[in-house]
Amino acid sequence: MAKHRSDDIAKIHRALHSHLPSEPALRVKALESLLVEKGMVDPRTVDAWVEIYTEKIGPKRGAQVVAKAWADPAFKTALLDDGTAAITALGYEGWATGHLEVVENTAAVHNLVVCTLCSCYPHSILGIPPAWYKLAAYRARAVREPRAVLAEFGVNLADDIEVRVWDSTSELRYMVLPQRPAGTAGWDENQLAAIVTRNAMIGTDRDLRTG
Amino acid sequence: MSAPDFVAPLAARDDAPAFDEPWQAQLLGLAYALTQAGVFTPAAWSDTFGAELRAAAARGATDNQSTYYEAALAALEHLTAGRVSDAELGTRVAAWRRAYQSTPHGQPVTLDAVNGDPETSP
Numbered sequence: 001m002a003k004h005r006s007d008d009i010a011k012i013h014r015a016l017h018s019h020l021p022s023e024p025a026l027r028v029k030a031l032e033s034l035l036v037e038k039g040m041v042d043p044r045t046v047d048a049w050v051e052i053y054t055e056k057i058g059p060k061r062g063a064q065v066v067a068k069a070w071a072d073p074a075f076k077t078a079l080l081d082d083g084t085a086a087i088t089a090l091g092y093e094g095w096a097t098g099h100l101e102v103v104e105n106t107a108a109v110h111n112l113v114v115c116t117l118c119s120c121y122p123h124s125i126l127g128i129p130p131a132w133y134k135l136a137a138y139r140a141r142a143v144r145e146p147r148a149v150l151a152e153f154g155v156n157l158a159d160d161i162e163v164r165v166w167d168s169t170s171e172l173r174y175m176v177l178p179q180r181p182a183g184t185a186g187w188d189e190n191q192l193a194a195i196v197t198r199n200a201m202i203g204t205d206r207d208l209r210t211g
Numbered sequence: 212m213s214a215p216d217f218v219a220p221l222a223a224r225d226d227a228p229a230f231d232e233p234w235q236a237q238l239l240g241l242a243y244a245l246t247q248a249g250v251f252t253p254a255a256w257s258d259t260f261g262a263e264l265r266a267a268a269a270r271g272a273t274d275n276q277s278t279y280y281e282a283a284l285a286a287l288e289h290l291t292a293g294r295v296s297d298a299e300l301g302t303r304v305a306a307w308r309r310a311y312q313s314t315p316h317g318q319p320v321t322l323d324a325v326n327g328d329p330e331t332s333p
Contacts, residue, residue, distance in 0.1 A: 020311045023304075024284050030303035031287065032241050033322070034295045041244045049240035054230065063224035098253060117261035119279070128229035128239075132221040133277045136268050141221075153222045170257035199225070 038144065055126055059198035061092050062125040062175060066201065067192035069102075070180040080104060083175065092125050098171040100125075103164065105179050105206065110157055112150065113166045113174040113202035114142035118167040122175050126201060143167070153204040176203045183210050227276070235280040242287055251290045260286040 021029070035041040044089060061174065065087060071077040079086040083100035087093060100122050102206040103111040116139050121129040132138050141149050146163045150156070157163065168175040199205035228238045246253050263282035272278040288300070306322055314320045 003280065019248065019316060020308065022232070024238075024281060025232065026304050026307050026311075027240045027284060027288070027300070028234045028241065030300055031291065031295060032237065033307075034299060035241070035245070035250075035291065038294060040250055040294060041248055043245060046237065046240040049243045050236045053239070061230040065257055066278065067277075118257050118264055119260075120240050120257055128236075130225060131229065131276050132224045133228035134276060135221065135224075136274045138221050149221060152220060153225075170253040203320050204222075 010098065023078065039093055053123065057127040058122070059126045059196075059201060060193070061087075061090075061127075062122070062146065062198070062201045063193040063196035064091070064189065065102075065125055065175075066177060066196045067189040069177055070184075070192055076177075079177070087094050087125055098169065098173055100173055100175060101145070101166075102175050102177050103166060104177040105203075107179070109162050109164060110155070110203065110206060111164050111166060111174075111176045112142055112146050113168060113176060114139060115168040116140070116143060117167075117169065120170050120173055122168075122173040125175065126198060130198065130202075134198045135211070150204065150206075155204065155206045157206075175201050177201075181210050231276055231280075235276075235283075238280065238283055238287060242283070245287075246290070251296070255290060256286065262286075264291070283328055 032041070032043070036043050040067060041130060061152075065079065068090075069079050073088040075086065078089075079102050084093070086102075087100055098120070105111055115133075119129050119134045121133065138149070143165055146165050150163070168174050178196065180192070181195070184195070195208050195210055197205045197208065200208055230328060242256055246256060260283055263285045264279070267278050267282050268274070272281075307320075310320050310322050
C-alpha cells in the first residue's frame with residue numbers, strides 16, 4: 001500500500017514538473033506548428049507581434065500622437081482629417097489594418113470608444129486593449145448607459161456635455177484626442193505625452209492630471 | 212439593474228493584465244500573421260470572433276478574459292478549419308502533450324522528443 005502510494009506521488013511529481021500547458025495553450029501551439037509546416041504563416045511574424053505587443057508598444061505611441069497634436073496645430077488638423085495617414089507618417093501603422101479616426105474631446109463633447117462586436121482597437125498606437133474593454137459588460141453598457149460607465153471610471157459629466165459613443169470595427173478604429181489640460185503651456189511633447197493616459201484615449205478618462 | 216454580473220464593475224479591472232497566459236498573446240499574434248498572409252481578412256476575423264463571443268454569452272459563460280480568449284481560439288480554429296482538419300489538429304495536440312510529458316523540466320520541448328510518432332518525425 002505504501003509502495004503504491006509513493007508511486008502515485010512520484011507520478012504526480014513528474015506531472016507537475018513536466019509543466020504541461022493548459023488545453024488551449026496546447027491547441028494554439030498545435031495550430032501554429034501545423035500552419036507553419038503548411039507554409040501559411042511565418043513564425044517570425046507571430047513572434048515579432050508577440051514581442052512588440054507584450055513588451056514595446058503599450059499606449060505610449062498613442063500618447064506621443066496626442067502630445068504632438070497638442071503641440072503642433074498643423075499635425076492636429078492632419079490627424080483629425082485623416083488619422084491613418086497621420087500615424088503612418090509617424091511610422092505607427094501596423095496591426096490596425098483598418099482606418100483610424102481620431103475624435104476630439106471639447107468642453108461640450110466627450111467621446112467614448114467601444115467595439116460592440118468583439119474588441120477592435122487601434123493596436124498599433126494603443127497596444128492591447130485593457131481587460132475591461134474586452135468584457136461583454138463594457139461592449140453592451142458603453143452604448144446603453146455610457147454616462148454610468150464613465151461615472152464608474154470617475155468621469156462625472158455635467159448634463160450639458162454631449163456624449164458620443166463610437167463603435168470600432170475591423171475597418172474603422174477610433175481614438176479619442178483628449179483636451180489639453182490647463183497649466184501645460186510651454187511643455188515639450190515628451191512632458192505632454194507623460195500625462196496622457198490610455199483610458200483618456202479610449203474615453204474612460206477625461207480631465208488629465210498635470211502633477 | 213437586477214443582474215449583478217452584468218453590471219460588474221469595469222473600472223475595478225483597470226489594472227488587470229491584458230494577457231493572463233502567454234498562449235493568449237501567441238493566439239493573437241497568430242491571428243495577425245494569418246491576416247497578413249491573406250489566409251483570412253480582418254473583417255472575417257472580427258465577424259467570427261464576435262459570433263463566438265455572442266455564443267459564449269448565450270451559453271452563460273462567465274464574462275471574463277478567459278472566456279474572451281477561448282472565444283478567440285474557437286474563432287481561429289473555425290477560420291482555419293479548411294486548412295487544418297479536426298483530426299490533424301487533434302493528433303498534433305496529443306503529440307505536443309506527449310512531448311511536454313516526456314521532456315525533463317528545464318529542457319526545451321520539441322516534437323522530436325516524441326519518439327516514433329509518424330505525424331511528427333522529421
